[in-house]
Amino acid sequence: MTLEKYFKEKKVIVDKALDSYLPEAKAYPSVIHQAMRYAVLNGGKRFRPILAIAATEALGGTIKDVLPAACALELIHSYSLIHDDLPCMDNDMFRRGKPTVHKKFGEAIAVLAGDALLTQAFHVLASMKNSKLIQRLVPEIAHAVGSHGMIGGQVVDKQISLVKRPQLPEISYVNISKTGQLIRVSCLTGAIAAGADKKTEKTISDYGECLGFSYQIVDDIIDSDGFVRIMSRHEAQDEARVLTERAKKSVKILGSKANRLGEIADFVLNREG
Amino acid sequence: MTLEKYFKEKKVIVDKALDSYLPEAKAYPSVIHQAMRYAVLNGGKRFRPILAIAATEALGGTIKDVLPAACALELIHSYSLIHDDLPCMDNDMFRRGKPTVHKKFGEAIAVLAGDALLTQAFHVLASMKNSKLIQRLVPEIAHAVGSHGMIGGQVVDKQISLVKRPQLPEISYVNISKTGQLIRVSCLTGAIAAGADKKTEKTISDYGECLGFSYQIVDDIIDSDGFVRIMSRHEAQDEARVLTERAKKSVKILGSKANRLGEIADFVLNREG
Numbered sequence: 056m057t058l059e060k061y062f063k064e065k066k067v068i069v070d071k072a073l074d075s076y077l078p079e080a081k082a083y084p085s086v087i088h089q090a091m092r093y094a095v096l097n098g099g100k101r102f103r104p105i106l107a108i109a110a111t112e113a114l115g116g117t118i119k120d121v122l123p124a125a126c127a128l129e130l131i132h133s134y135s136l137i138h139d140d141l142p143c144m145d146n147d148m149f150r151r152g153k154p155t156v157h158k159k160f161g162e163a164i165a166v167l168a169g170d171a172l173l174t175q176a177f178h179v180l181a182s183m184k185n186s187k188l189i190q191r192l193v194p195e196i197a198h199a200v201g202s203h204g205m206i207g208g209q210v211v212d213k214q215i216s217l218v219k220r221p222q223l224p225e226i227s228y229v230n231i232s233k234t235g236q237l238i239r240v241s242c243l244t245g246a247i248a249a250g251a252d253k254k255t256e257k258t259i260s261d262y263g264e265c266l267g268f269s270y271q272i273v274d275d276i277i278d279s280d281g282f283v284r285i286m287s288r289h290e291a292q293d294e295a296r297v298l299t300e301r302a303k304k305s306v307k308i309l310g311s312k313a314n315r316l317g318e319i320a321d322f323v324l325n326r327e328g
Numbered sequence: 329m330t331l332e333k334y335f336k337e338k339k340v341i342v343d344k345a346l347d348s349y350l351p352e353a354k355a356y357p358s359v360i361h362q363a364m365r366y367a368v369l370n371g372g373k374r375f376r377p378i379l380a381i382a383a384t385e386a387l388g389g390t391i392k393d394v395l396p397a398a399c400a401l402e403l404i405h406s407y408s409l410i411h412d413d414l415p416c417m418d419n420d421m422f423r424r425g426k427p428t429v430h431k432k433f434g435e436a437i438a439v440l441a442g443d444a445l446l447t448q449a450f451h452v453l454a455s456m457k458n459s460k461l462i463q464r465l466v467p468e469i470a471h472a473v474g475s476h477g478m479i480g481g482q483v484v485d486k487q488i489s490l491v492k493r494p495q496l497p498e499i500s501y502v503n504i505s506k507t508g509q510l511i512r513v514s515c516l517t518g519a520i521a522a523g524a525d526k527k528t529e530k531t532i533s534d535y536g537e538c539l540g541f542s543y544q545i546v547d548d549i550i551d552s553d554g555f556v557r558i559m560s561r562h563e564a565q566d567e568a569r570v571l572t573e574r575a576k577k578s579v580k581i582l583g584s585k586a587n588r589l590g591e592i593a594d595f596v597l598n599r600e601g
Contacts, residue, residue, distance in 0.1 A: 078475055082485045083501075087475045138443060162416035163486050166439065170411060170446065171475040177450045178474065181466035184435035186459035193454035193466065201451065202360045202444040213436050228356075243575055274421045 058318045062100070065108055068118060069101045072126050076179045090160045090168035093177070095133045097151060103241040106266075106319065110245025110259050113313045114307070121248035124182050124192055127176040128241050131200050134172035135237075137165050139209065177305045191247050197242035208233025226281055234274065235267030242316075258305055262316060265302035266267065269295040270323050277328060299324040331591045335373070338381055344376045345399050349452045363433045363441035364448070368406045370424060376401045376514040378538075379592065383518025383532050386579070386586045394454050394521035397465055400449040401514050404473050407445035408510075410438050412482065464520050472513035476578060481506025499554055507547065508540030515539065515589075531578055535589060538575035542568040543596050550601060572597040 056064075078088045089092035109127055111121040140147040140155040141162065148158050157165035180196065181189050198204060212229045215221035242263030246256045272295040280312035282291045303318040306313040329337075348366055351361045377398035384394040413420040414426040414435065421431050430438035453469065454462050471477060485502045488494035515536030519529045545568040548554035555564045575593040579586040 069363040082476070084475075084480050084487070085488075087480060087483045091475065093580060133441075138439055141436075141439060143439060163414075164483065165477050166411055166414060166416060167475075167482055169443070170407075171479045173443065173446055174470050174474040174479070178467055178470035181470065188462050189466065190454060190459040194451055194463065197447050197451035197454065201447040202357075202440075203355070203362065206440050206444045206447070207357050207360060208361045209440055210437065214357070217423075 058315070058322055061109075061315065064116070065105045065237065066101045068122070069104045069108075069125060069129065069171060070096070072122050073129060076123075076126050076130070076175065077177075084284070085158065085169060086160065086164055087168055090156055090164050091172055093159065094137050094156050094168060094172065097153065099151075100153075101129060103132055103237060106238065106241040106263070107245040107248070107320060108264075109315050110242045111249045112245075113309060113316055114246055114249035114251050114255060114259075115312070116245070116249030121245055123179050124188075124196075124244045124248055125241075127180040127196070128237065128244060130172045130176035130179065131196070131205075133183060134169040134176070135200070135205060135209070137169040137172070141165060144209070144213065168236075188248065192244060195243060195247065196240055199236040204232055204236035204240075205234075208236065221284060223285060226285060230271040230275070230281060231264075231268055234271040235264065238267030238270055239263035255309070258308060261305045262302050265298045265305065266320055266323055269298035269320070272298070273323060273326060295324055331588070331595055334382075334588065335378060338378045339374045341395070342377045342398065342402065342452065343369070345395050346402060349396075349399050349403070349448065351448075359433065359437055360441055360444060363437050364445055366432065367410050367429050367441060367445065368403065370426065372402070372406075372424075373453075374402060376405050376510060378522070379511065379514040379536075380402040380518040382588050382592060383515045383536075384522045385518075386582060386589055387519055387522035387528060387532075388517070388585070389496050391521030394518055396452050397461075397517045397521055398514075400453040400469070401450065401517060402447045403443035403449035404469070404478075405510060405516070407442040407449070408473070409477060410442040416440060417482070417486065444574055459569070461521065465517060466470070466519065468516060469513055472509040477505055477509035477513075478507075480518075481509065494557060496558060499558060503548070503554060504541055506538075507544040508537060511540030511543055528582070531581060533592075534578045535575050538571045538578065539593055539596055542571035542575065542593070545571070546596060546599060568597055 077092050077095060080089050080092050082088050107121050107125040107128060108118050136150065137156045138143055140150060141157055147155050149155060156168055177193065180192055183189055208229050211225055212233055217223050239260055243256060246259035252315045272282050272291050275283050276288055276291050299320045303317045308318045350365050350368060353362050353365050374488045380394050380398040380401060381391050409423065410429045412418055413423060414430055420428050422428060429441055453465055456462055482496055485506055488498050512533060516533045518527060519532040524594050545555050545564050548556050549561055549564050572593045573598050579589045
């Protein structure tokens, strides 16, 4: 199966599951549920859940093993975008060509819809049958998206947006933390859900770290931001290429069943949006 | 032991545990960690964690059984106050006589510190040793503080703040959801941590529901808001008294070991701040 077809197939499954994990739009008080659904069911690529699924499948697990956790990762991604777009953050008016949540529903509802999606993410995670899995996944995911991870990255991103000449350590921190940590933990979630041993978990986490870093550098090249503020596009592309090779190398040890993960690393490097 | 002494003793233990569950102020990026600590370690009464502890102890459990979950409830309470105080919400400048988080650290950091505390709450919850307990508590708490609970209450509270004559159903919904649900689930958390049977869980949850509702009515009387916008202070006081009696009656079945819970219900009714 081509990677394009793989993405398409998984996206259908993830979209359907996300719909089932979100409260109905008419449930009282409906405006918050409308806003939650507007933010999540918006034609997103579902890259993070599909990554978790691909990691699980590469290690012999099935999509069923990981689907709630994969959807929780997407709910977290969605909440982070709502809060990132707020007037006090990036003050973005449009996302994927549609008004941002605060533009459509007002700022208060946008803050609360983000809060509700983050809360719902942990609710969905804890709906998994295996309690040991919940006990492993909640701390891993909370750490990756908390003040030492994704949120920390947003803090530093906000700080460097206000300075003229940001420094490499801060930009690297933002790239590793803001985008990279959620991508890394998406891969790790797949490995944990597949019941991988500690060594394999580490392999997948290393892969995810390189992948997340290269994902953000490619974003920077597309948006002319971040890395591209302190180095040339050419240098940034080289950096992303090195990370892609490192990502692919780290999963080589898993053999041919991990081919899909290698393809995904190349896809991340070569995407144009 | 008097209730006052009981509160004092438990507060010392809760404050120490909260301190240990929060990232150090100097951890990078330090501004977010300073903001998180500023919001939580602020001399709060710790009513919700102490309620969870009192419920556990009433059912034969120990403080150790419930302490992480009790602290998670306080982290959630703290995050909700930060976001509630934001300019787009209540636009409050002071809390307990000190500048609110957004006033002191800026709006972006306030949004992110709230997000980080909510995330940390689930991290702390999942640090409990018993995985079955985590599997029970995460969904109960997430439901109580999500879009069908606390957040839903905040949505409707915001809506009625904009109308001249709010109606009783909306005001009741706000009181039950915005404050009441977290208080109810604090009691329930104590029961679950103590390993109570389903019937006892229900008893404690009913107690918590009446307690939470009366807590908010007393708040309304103190702040001349909410219930006091549509009925006299006298009528509101009567309502709170009825709820207090119902709360006390519901835990009578547990015998003398639940005396403390009765005392707490009276305390909530008679407090002046």
